[in-house]
Amino acid sequence: MKICLGGTFYPFHNGHKALIAKAFEIGGYVFIGMTSDRMASGSRRRQIAPFGERKRALLSWIHENYPEKPVNIEEIDDRFGPAATDDFDAIVVSPGTNESAEKLNETRVKGGKKPILIVKIDYVLADDLMPISGTRIWLEDIDGNGKRLKTITVNVGSNNDIKVKAARLVFRRIFKGMRVRVVGIGSESGVPEQPFGRDTIRGAENRARVAVAEGDYGVGIEAGLIWNEHMQQYLDVQYCAVVDKIGRVTYGHGSGFYYPPKVIEKVVEGKRKHVTISDAMKDTVGIEDIGKKQGAIGYLSKGMMTRTKLTEQAVLMAMIPRISGELYW
Template sequence: MKVAVGTVNPVKVNAVKNVFSKLFEGVEVEGRKVGSGVPDQPFGTDTIKGAINRAKNAYRTGDYDYGVGIEAGLTDVEGYVLDIQFCAVFDGLDCTIGCGSGFQYPSTVLAEVLTGREVGDVMSELTGIENLGQKSGAIGYLSRGILDRTQLTEQSVLMAMIPRLNPKLYRSLE
């Protein structure tokens, strides 16, 4: 089985590899540089759109069984702004979606993001950790290492695979 991930970020590629390797044997996972079609710092529904676009664009870069797109963005939920990471898995016909745990940023980070900056840049500057998003991520820093970005990404990938792991059940709900 060949899987294309719509990013070259090693954290996201490894998370996909970790999940797919637990679900299937003989999995090859490759990162592909593709566009998301949404702003670099997505808000609201742009986050899901970005994941879907990345999955479809990655799938189309070669002969793959699946294209996987992962996009983290900020979403307002009843006045609370949460960072939620979405994953889309595309097989050429169907797209399935999942997300990981959501969490809040400090108000100082949100204030900077609302001026047009990206969360990753603000968090790297705040923590002094260069390329934080390609390491433990903001979640790793904020959770004091209890949950890192790879684990958070794995959540969203696994959640996007749930319908594919239970096709008879999901077909019966249509």
């Protein structure tokens, strides 16, 4: 098979190596289109090494790791280069360039050529569970092998100490041995104070998107009442949304439980009056601001489940697609 792939290849990193390795795995001949200096610098604010330097670095790695594989590296000065017109069987791309490959096939078909097979590899993740990229290396977040160089900053969309503590415990466990800073940032949920159904997830995501700001991760946590059709009951479920600096969102939630009938009745009946669980618990058990103390879960479980542990569950579940990222992209 004749395989093509393209890119700037600067700085040369593990993501590029994975692309080239896949190309050699499936093809007998590999063509690499390397962007010209004009094209490479046109859309970037960072300085790019000259074409000759980039080509030498790439060839050096290929000759060291695939000494017997036929490869041709040519300069390209447009989006697709010869891939739009020549006879190739497949193109190797990452999730970030898959759309460009689809556009390539549209161009080939318009020009009377057959579309080529698009082989998409997974992102190569850095230590911080986000994809390795040239921009991130240039910003000195990571090195070319994906090693994290800076402190990982996690912004939680709340000033609630319990939520911040739970996020801190989870992120420090996930990124054990790395520097992790977790802080609370007040952010509005954009949903009613006592959310029902989808508003719960929406509130968590809204908080996370505001919180990420200049951080690496934004964490939004929102508890709400979720209707269970089988049980014919509202369950209290805490949702978490995690947004990273490249815009990816992952979700999770913790255990669900249902309230005493009197509590739910007060909240449902008082929905238009914005009656909250905290209000209803105060009227039912006589504890004011229970949400700022042991929480309803602490009271109802008689201390066997704490607010912190319940919140940790939601945060950890939202991180599952990142912890095992190779299976989710």
